[in-house]
Amino acid sequence: MNSLVLPALIPLLAAPLIVLVGGRKRAWILAWIALAAAFASVLHLFSLGDGQNALGGWDAPVGITYVIDAANRPILLLIMLAGLLGLLCAPPDRLAWLETPRPAIFYALYCLCVSGLAGMASTGDAFNVFVFLEISSLATYALVASGPGRKALRAAFQYLVLGTLGGSFVLLGVGLLYMATGSLNMADIARLIPASPLHNAVLVGGAFVLLGFMLKSALFPLHQWLPGAYSRSPNAVAVLLAASGTKVSLYALCRIMFGVFGLSWLLAHHVDKILLILACAAMLFGSLGAIQQTRLKALLAWSSIAQIGYIVLGISTLSQAGLSAAWLFMLFHGLIKGGLFVCASGLSSDRIKNLPGLGRRDPLRATCMTLLALALLGVPLTAGFVSKWLLLQAVWDSGALLGVVVFALSSLLAVAYVARIVLPLWQSSDNSQPLITPWTMRLGMLLTTAAALLFGVWPGPVIELCRQAAEALL
Amino acid sequence: MNLGLINGYAAVALLMTGLYIVLAYDNPIKRLIGLSIFQAAIFVLYISMGRIAGGTAPILAEGFEHYSHPLPHVLILTAIVVGVAMLALGLALIVRIYEEYGSIDEQHILELEREPDA
Numbered sequence: 001m002n003s004l005v006l007p008a009l010i011p012l013l014a015a016p017l018i019v020l021v022g023g024r025k026r027a028w029i030l031a032w033i034a035l036a037a038a039f040a041s042v043l044h045l046f047s048l049g050d051g052q053n054a055l056g057g058w059d060a061p062v063g064i065t066y067v068i069d070a071a072n073r074p075i076l077l078l079i080m081l082a083g084l085l086g087l088l089c090a091p092p093d094r095l096a097w098l099e100t101p102r103p104a105i106f107y108a109l110y111c112l113c114v115s116g117l118a119g120m121a122s123t124g125d126a127f128n129v130f131v132f133l134e135i136s137s138l139a140t141y142a143l144v145a146s147g148p149g150r151k152a153l154r155a156a157f158q159y160l161v162l163g164t165l166g167g168s169f170v171l172l173g174v175g176l177l178y179m180a181t182g183s184l185n186m187a188d189i190a191r192l193i194p195a196s197p198l199h200n201a202v203l204v205g206g207a208f209v210l211l212g213f214m215l216k217s218a219l220f221p222l223h224q225w226l227p228g229a230y231s232r233s234p235n236a237v238a239v240l241l242a243a244s245g246t247k248v249s250l251y252a253l254c255r256i257m258f259g260v261f262g263l264s265w266l267l268a269h270h271v272d273k274i275l276l277i278l279a280c281a282a283m284l285f286g287s288l289g290a291i292q293q294t295r296l297k298a299l300l301a302w303s304s305i306a307q308i309g310y311i312v313l314g315i316s317t318l319s320q321a322g323l324s325a326a327w328l329f330m331l332f333h334g335l336i337k338g339g340l341f342v343c344a345s346g347l348s349s350d351r352i353k354n355l356p357g358l359g360r361r362d363p364l365r366a367t368c369m370t371l372l373a374l375a376l377l378g379v380p381l382t383a384g385f386v387s388k389w390l391l392l393q394a395v396w397d398s399g400a401l402l403g404v405v406v407f408a409l410s411s412l413l414a415v416a417y418v419a420r421i422v423l424p425l426w427q428s429s430d431n432s433q434p435l436i437t438p439w440t441m442r443l444g445m446l447l448t449t450a451a452a453l454l455f456g457v458w459p460g461p462v463i464e465l466c467r468q469a470a471e472a473l474l
Numbered sequence: 475m476n477l478g479l480i481n482g483y484a485a486v487a488l489l490m491t492g493l494y495i496v497l498a499y500d501n502p503i504k505r506l507i508g509l510s511i512f513q514a515a516i517f518v519l520y521i522s523m524g525r526i527a528g529g530t531a532p533i534l535a536e537g538f539e540h541y542s543h544p545l546p547h548v549l550i551l552t553a554i555v556v557g558v559a560m561l562a563l564g565l566a567l568i569v570r571i572y573e574e575y576g577s578i579d580e581q582h583i584l585e586l587e588r589e590p591d592a
Binding site: 127131134138141150153156157165167171172175176178179 | 493
């Protein structure tokens with residue numbers, strides 16, 4: 001059963017190895033091999049079925065356990081695919097935009113970040129979540145700081161301050177829960193909470209943990225770090241973060257909500273209503289923010305804030321349909337937004353006013369970008385439509401009329417910002433800014449676009465995965 | 475006021491102080507100091523919760539019967555290491571910001587940013 005730790009362990013061990021081996025090309029190839037191996041281990045987990053692993057032979061609740069079930073397998077899959085997709089955008093020969101004298105360190109940090117995310121997704125121990133959260137966060141701060149231009153440094157610092165606050169909130173909450181129950185194992189805490197005499201410690205601890213994960217998943221109004229971190233970071237990091245970073249925090253949020261506190265606690269403390277209101281605010285302000293952006297990557301980042309709102313809207317129903325729609329939304333949005341960030345990579349300037357003429361100069365990139373942007377919008381026959389449709393159904397069934405209204409409004413606003421990037425692509429212009437499109441990046445664009453279209457007409461298996469995930473959580 | 479909870483009150487006071495410094499100041503060094511105070515408050519909370527009145531260090535030997543719970547202390551060792559890493563990274567970022575802008579003053583940097591860059 002030790003294979004349960006492999007998705008987190010392989011990239012973790014690969015990181016120092018990459019630094020030792022050094023070099024540009026060798027480091028990239030090693031990072032690729034490591035993430036491909038981790039990806040293979042996730043596929044292996046799918047064949048293993050549910051399981052628990054007691055590290056060091058210490059059984060739960062004393063030891064740290066790794067829990068793999070239907071809920072986190074899809075998330076692990078998303079992390080590894082996002083990691084591989086991101087690496088396609090940082091091929092060794094095109095690192096000119098990377099202002100680091102030692103590229104090996106960049107790839108090592110990249111592996112550490114993936115390892116932290118995978119660890120967060122697979123651990124069943126509340127304190128271990130914090131440790132992995134910090135591993136991935138610290139690596140992310142350094143990765144964002146290695147982005148082009150000096151604004152990346154300030155974005156990284158901003159992210160460091162807010163991210164550390166979020167991590168500390170989680171730590172504080174876990175401490176209070178430990179005080180109330182005397183256990184760190186999530187399943188064990190869940191068992192002990194009803195008997196705990198310290199109701200207030202449970203309540204405050206729960207609030208702090210949830211708040212911490214909301215901050216890390218950039219749920220409005222705790223999103224200030226996200227636009228800078230996404231739009232100023234190196235291409236590969238933007239792809240990785242946009243496709244999987246916030247989703248893992250959302251997964252951890254759900255894990256704590258349903259795995260530790262349970263439905264009756266959540267309903268008793270109105271967590272569903274709080275999440276609904278925050279989700280609606282995120283959908284509205286994220287879309288409004290996206291419309292006002294002048295840079296492509298910043299627009300995509302603001303759109304992510306809105307999309308996190310959609311996912312949280314699904315979670316806020318606390319129903320099986322809502323959760324499985326949220327899971328589907330996470331997977332498909334990760335795919336689509338990751339693809340869009342690949343398409344936004346390698347432009348010498350990502351200002352929207354420089355987009356005209358791209359359709360003529362790089363038809364493949366412009367076509368992929370158009371299709372992915374339509375998928376983001378939720379046009380039928382794309383993956384985005386399937387996830388939005390199921391989400392809308394779930395929210396309608398839960399009777400949250402506010403959610404339905406804001407959903408529709410935000411989708412209308414999305415038309416405006418998608419039009420702002422798609423229409424200029426196909427205008428003619430004598431713009432001749434240099435483009436960097438290595439074959440690996442073309443591959444990434446093609447694969448994500450193909451997948452977004454494929455899952456639009458054949459979403460069955462993924463929907464089934466998400467249904468099982470929701471079943472495992474509730 | 476229950477004196478047995480004095481560590482708790484101290485932790486809350488530190489927590490609020492740290493959070494206020496992080497949110498209210500522009501100077502990045504001060505914000506890092508605020509973060510450190512904020513984290514230290516959590517450390518105090520953890521360490522206090524393992525304490526038992528009259529308890530000793532967790533030693534297995536004759537004559538020691540009550541001992542403090544070692545697990546919160548071990549947990550917080552991990553969190554302290556994370557805090558040190560955060561502080562080091564934050565200070566390194568501030569050094570880089572100073573190298574690039576010639577200032578760490580937020581107002582000054584915002585003025586520089588208004589000039590268009592590529």
